[in-house]
Amino acid sequence: xxxxxxxxxxxxxxxxxxxxxxxxxxxxxxxxxxxxxxxxxxxxxxxxxxxxxxxxxxxxxxxxxxxxxxxxxxxxxxxxxxxxxxxxxxxxxxxxxxxxxxxx
Numbered sequence: 001x002x003x004x005x006x007x008x009x010x011x012x013x014x015x016x017x018x019x020x021x022x023x024x025x026x027x028x029x030x031x032x033x034x035x036x037x038x039x040x041x042x043x044x045x046x047x048x049x050x051x052x053x054x055x056x057x058x059x060x061x062x063x064x065x066x067x068x069x070x071x072x073x074x075x076x077x078x079x080x081x082x083x084x085x086x087x088x089x090x091x092x093x094x095x096x097x098x099x100x101x102x103x104x
Contacts, residue, residue, distance in 0.1 A: 003078075003081050004081065006022065006084055006085070007022050008020045008022055009059075014066075015063070015066070016048075016063050016064050016066050016068075017063070017068075018062070018064075019061070019062055020059040020062075021060050021080060021081055022057050022058065022059055022084070023058040023059065023060055023084050023087045024085075024091075025058075025092050025095070026056055026057065026058065027056065028053070028058050032091055032095070033051065033053070036087060036091075037051050048062055048063035048064075049061070049062050050062075058087075060080065060087060062076065062080045
C-alpha cells in the first residue's frame with residue numbers, strides 16, 4: 001500500500017482494520033523509540049496507535065473500528081500519514097542534534 005511517498009500495509013480482521021505506514025530514518029535508536037512510544041501513549045483519543053519494528057523497518061500502526069464510515073477512515077488515514085512523516089522528520093532532527101558538537 002502507498003500514499004503519496006509513504007509505503008505501508010493494511011489488513012482487516014474481526015476487530016477492525018489495521019493500517020501501517022513506514023517511518024523514515026532507519027536505523028532507529030532505542031532512546032528515540034522509547035520517547036516516541038511514550039509520546040504516542042500520552043495522546044488522548046488515539047488508544048489504538050502503536051509503533052511496530054519489523055526487520056529494521058519501523059511502522060506507525062493504527063487500528064480503525066469495523067464500523068468506521070468512509071469519510072472518517074479517509075481523514076484518519078491522512079492524519080496517520082502526517083504523523084508518520086512527522087515521526088521520520090523528528091527522528092532525523094533528533095539524530096542530527098546528537099551528532100552535532102557544542103560548537104557546531
